[in-house]
Amino acid sequence: MPNPFVQKLGRYASLSDEDTRLLESACRDTRRTAARRDLIREGDPPGPVFVMLEGWACRYKLMREGGRQVLALLMPGDFCDMHVAVLDEMDHSIGTLTPALYTEIPRERMETLIASSPALTRAFWIAQLVDEGVLRAWIVSMGRRDSTERLAHLMCELYIRARNVGLCIDGHCEMPLTQIVIADALGLTPVHVNRVLRKLKVAGAMELGRGTLHIRDVESLARIAGFDDNYLHRRLKLAA
């Protein structure tokens, strides 16, 4: 099966065979973890760059009173923090949501990679900018969308991102998120996420269950969400 890291970066710049080879060889040394394991914790000194190859993870921050806010969902192909190494300590944690396969690319290796080809440099920059765009889109969602729009918007985003790395087959894809994780990501309670999911199911827009997302009516879902994919910087071809 194709390397999702290569697949993702390949969307942002046309990679030569040599670029591809470099990326693949940087992923040679893989590790497996169980679900709910932290790869790195808030306060830790930043380590290598993590690249997700299988399974999902998330960035998150724990609150004093015990709640948590998920800051980003990481799926295969996603990587974290090209440059964090220059910071003194992590300001958030990263943990797996499912059993996962990932690579750690040491900082020097990463720099060599970036320096080795203009296409790779460009691809990494774009990936970074898209990640920032996603952060901003989350802020927009939390600030100005109600719970239904918010959930629909997140599902549109995740669906497109998953499709970009080949994780979807016409209208449904693997999405191993519990309602609790979704609630932690959207700033809602699990109870309310459940209510909204029911509503979206009844509306015939989408269904989420048993780790799988089924998009029932893309148009309708995108309309509910007020979804515009410009922040992902690719043309929206949901119907494809």
Next chain:
Amino acid sequence: MPNPFVQKLGRYASLSDEDTRLLESACRDTRRTAARRDLIREGDPPGPVFVMLEGWACRYKLMREGGRQVLALLMPGDFCDMHVAVLDEMDHSIGTLTPALYTEIPRERMETLIASSPALTRAFWIAQLVDEGVLRAWIVSMGRRDSTERLAHLMCELYIRARNVGLCIDGHCEMPLTQIVIADALGLTPVHVNRVLRKLKVAGAMELGRGTLHIRDVESLARIAGFDDNYLHRRLKLAA
């Protein structure tokens, strides 16, 4: 008066005289604008890097139904989007909040700057990572803090950032934000921002009026906010 751009980057790496000179000369060519002018709009092709020298601006996104969400507040010393030029179009707008003085640094110039010294490279990376940290902190605020904590948290952040570039004098600083802008930033309504401001004033924590922020009791404000400055990647010395 000192160049806030130099001042800001100087916090992140020790700049040689040569570095300082380079930065200052990149700011030679300045422009003035009135308040409420867009520097660039969503959908526009990305242009040069903007560096704020005087006055405030914000990144924002307009909603279909007319609302807007402020995504970041830019004060003197802040700059935007080192690498946006690689993207096809802007996914949000940037507009001034006050009359402003700023510089536009063309992309090539920016690249020369970054390439010209390891200290500058490092400083730009850190600035970028801190900006991302701020985005994440906003997500945490919107997801998990109530309106009072949220407003207090934003004021702590802005106070520290303003102090970093020399805009504060013991406990008060210029902060030309209307309650409407604050509401747009926090995902609240202006009416409610007003209520919360009154509450914080009565509590003796802070006062915001006539474009000026007065911190009345730092400890109390930070406690209300649940503020931890680790995401700004500098030691918190609010009392200094």
Next chain:
DNA sequence: CTGGCGCATTGACCTGGGTTATCGAAAAAT
């Protein structure tokens, strides 16, 4: 095969913050 635990589901009730409206005071425009 069974007990336990995390997750999903649902109901009843409550509250933080939204909505709408009004008024006076600044500030900006002419």
Next chain:
DNA sequence: ATTTTTCGATAACCCAGGTCAATGCGCCAG
């Protein structure tokens, strides 16, 4: 100087989403 616009301050009312509580299901460990 005066008109116009924007901003801040408050009050009355309402609802989206939180809170609390109870139940059931599926899965894994023993």
